[in-house]
Amino acid sequence: MLIKKISPLLAFFFLIYGCDSNSKIWTVFREEDLLEHPPAKRCADCHLDIYNQWKQSRHSVAWVSEGYKKATRNYSKTKCLSCHAPLEMSLNEKPQLREKHKKDGVNCVSCHFSSKDMSMHGPYDSFSPPHPSKEDKNFRKSIVCSSCHQQTYKQWKKASVSKTCQSCHMQPVKKGSLIQKFPFTYLHFPKEIYNHKFITGIAKENDIEVKAVKEDNLVKVILLNKGIPHNLPTADNGKPKFYVVVTTYENGKEKEKLQTIITEKYGMEYNKKKELDFYTFENYNSIKVEIFRKLSWEKKKKLIKSILIQF
Ligand code: HEC
Ligand code: HEC
Ligand code: HEC
Numbered sequence: 001m002l003i004k005k006i007s008p009l010l011a012f013f014f015l016i017y018g019c020d021s022n023s024k025i026w027t028v029f030r031e032e033d034l035l036e037h038p039p040a041k042r043c044a045d046c047h048l049d050i051y052n053q054w055k056q057s058r059h060s061v062a063w064v065s066e067g068y069k070k071a072t073r074n075y076s077k078t079k080c081l082s083c084h085a086p087l088e089m090s091l092n093e094k095p096q097l098r099e100k101h102k103k104d105g106v107n108c109v110s111c112h113f114s115s116k117d118m119s120m121h122g123p124y125d126s127f128s129p130p131h132p133s134k135e136d137k138n139f140r141k142s143i144v145c146s147s148c149h150q151q152t153y154k155q156w157k158k159a160s161v162s163k164t165c166q167s168c169h170m171q172p173v174k175k176g177s178l179i180q181k182f183p184f185t186y187l188h189f190p191k192e193i194y195n196h197k198f199i200t201g202i203a204k205e206n207d208i209e210v211k212a213v214k215e216d217n218l219v220k221v222i223l224l225n226k227g228i229p230h231n232l233p234t235a236d237n238g239k240p241k242f243y244v245v246v247t248t249y250e251n252g253k254e255k256e257k258l259q260t261i262i263t264e265k266y267g268m269e270y271n272k273k274k275e276l277d278f279y280t281f282e283n284y285n286s287i288k289v290e291i292f293r294k295l296s297w298e299k300k301k302k303l304i305k306s307i308l309i310q311f
């Protein structure tokens with residue numbers, strides 16, 4: 001029902017003019033440049049809160065990131081460009097490169113605008129006079145992330161869980177207005193806003209189970225990713241890393257420190273055991289296992305878990 005989507009004030013206008021959002025009376029509010037791939041700043045004219053969140057996300061620095069600039073040799077590797085400044089995303093397929101406002105990285109229109117029907121796709125059945133909108137159920141599903149996060153999406157599918165990417169990386173922030181501009185703020189009911197900071201987060205201690213077996217000249221560490229329904233680490237082209245550090249002890253006295261790095265190629269799959277062999281020629285009867293992770297763009301590693309195991 002339309003009345004449900006809009007506030008009583010707007011409903012009053014409806015009663016007077018009796019028309020829907022595509023009819024003539026509302027086109028006086030239409031702002032045509034919104035349909036020509038404007039930069040994110042333009043969307044901030046109304047969607048200021050969401051813009052401020054996005055500004056803090058990795059998506060907003062996808063083009064200007066130092067690590068990315070270096071990895072593409074100053075944007076000379078053409079096959080690397082399209083996902084970092086996409087025109088419009090499509091499901092499961094690599095997007096096309098945008099020619100304008102590249103510094104904006106993965107911006108609002110990359111995800112929301114479709115030139116097929118010249119409208120902003122989103123999770124709601126919205127009444128938005130400044131630009132046409134279309135309710136698109138995919139915005140609540142993981143597939144909306146698939147055109148750029150291709151590897152991660154494949155891993156997630158294999159995990160066959162019901163939790164979507166959004167349920168962890170775009171959690172609801174608050175119920176509020178999607179717009180911070182008069183008069184629209186007052187014309188719409190508050191809605192759930194999902195966090196456009198796209199927070200990466202960090203695995204919790206219990207997400208990774210650690211066991212160890214003592215063998216001759218060997219510590220066998222068995223890891224199990226029980227919590228995150230994609231590989232740890234996961235990547236399309238970034239180089240996030242996990243570090244597994246084993247310290248051996250004999251009667252409490254430290255003997256050796258051994259380390260293995262887990263790259264995205266050999267990441268810990270969801271619900272699948274991963275065995276790592278640490279060779280040692282010293283005697284030991286207890287060990288400490290520490291797991292750290294470092295995202296592609298992070299300088300420092302962070303500790304996820306540390307446990308002591310007695311033999
Ligand atoms: C149009 C392409 C595109 C789409 C669609 C997209 N992303 Fe991204 N995403 C990127 C790029 C490119 C980066 C890397 C930005 C950087 O750090 O340079 C990224 C980074 C991220 C990161 C940060 C990863 C890290 O290294 O910390 C998260 C989390 C993320 N995206 C989540 C999502 C989720 C969830 C969705 C779906 C709702 C999504 N993305 C849809 C292109 C996309
Ligand atoms: C299919 C889309 C896609 C293409 C093509 C692509 N990337 Fe990315 N890139 C991503 C996504 C998604 C991320 C987010 C983190 C991750 O999953 O690796 C990312 C993250 C990165 C990062 C880490 C974040 C940062 O800012 O430091 C670097 C570096 C990077 N990409 C470099 C490249 C290079 C070099 C190429 C070409 C070989 C490339 N990308 C091509 C999607 C893509
Ligand atoms: C990487 C893709 C991506 C980018 C970039 C992005 N959005 Fe979204 N947006 C989404 C997804 C996915 C949802 C639906 C989230 C859900 O319902 O779980 C959404 C939801 C919304 C909504 C409905 C309210 C809400 O939070 O669900 C609005 C309005 C919106 N986005 C505007 C914007 C604006 C403005 C920008 C730029 C400042 C932007 N988006 C950038 C993917 C994106």
Ligand code: HEC
Pocket residue numbers: 031034038042043044045046047108109112113120121122123124125126127128129130131133134135136177178179181184188189191
């Ligand atoms: C002049 C104000 C204005 C500007 C500028 C504006 N919007 Fe909107 N937008 C609205 C209004 C009004 C709504 C409806 C809000 C509601 O339903 O609560 C809306 C809703 C949306 C939605 C939700 C659609 C849905 O069906 O879930 C998305 C996505 C969106 N806008 C994207 C954008 C993007 C991307 C830009 C920049 C290119 C932009 N908007 C610029 C006024 C604006």
Ligand code: HEC
Pocket residue numbers: 142145149152153156163164165166167168169200201202203204227228229230231232233234235240293295304
């Ligand atoms: C159950 C919650 C959950 C779901 C569902 C989920 N993720 Fe993650 N994701 C995480 C956590 C937690 C991390 C941080 C892992 C770590 O400690 O490095 C992460 C990390 C990432 C990273 C950064 C690279 C890395 O290895 O840390 C990207 C990119 C990403 N997720 C994308 C996605 C996409 C795309 C989907 C859906 C296909 C998705 N995630 C589904 C929780 C989730």
